[in-house]
Amino acid sequence: MRYKVMVISACYSGVFIPRLANPDTLVVTAADADHSSFGCPDKAKWTYFGNAFFNVALRQARRLKNAFVVARSLVQQRELRARFEP
Structure with missing residues (x-):
């Protein structure tokens, strides 16, 4: 398999991008290197991003990029409702 997609749904998960991303990956x-990701309480099945990306956006979008855009918007709306800094 030549191409890979890695999805990391964790706080400050953007720190992994430089070491993992390459032309084939x-x-x-769920977050950049300088921000946390929300929705990680005990016993939670999904983070906010995980739910938005896997349970909502990937079911609607035909392309990963579009799914990410939808998920980002859903997470931002949820964070604003909870009064978190997006």
């Missing part, structure tokens, strides 16, 4: 993260 797409890395999708």
Whole structure:
């Protein structure tokens, strides 16, 4: 298999991008290197991003990029409702 996609749904998960991404690997993260990701309480099945990306966006979009855009928007809306800094 030549091409890979890695999805990391964790706080500050953007720190992994430089080491993992390359011309054959797409890395999708829940947060950049300088921000946390929300939705990680005990017993939670998904983070906010995980739910938005896997349970909502990938079911609607035909392309990963479009799914990411949808998920980012859903997470931002949820964070704003909870009064978190997106």
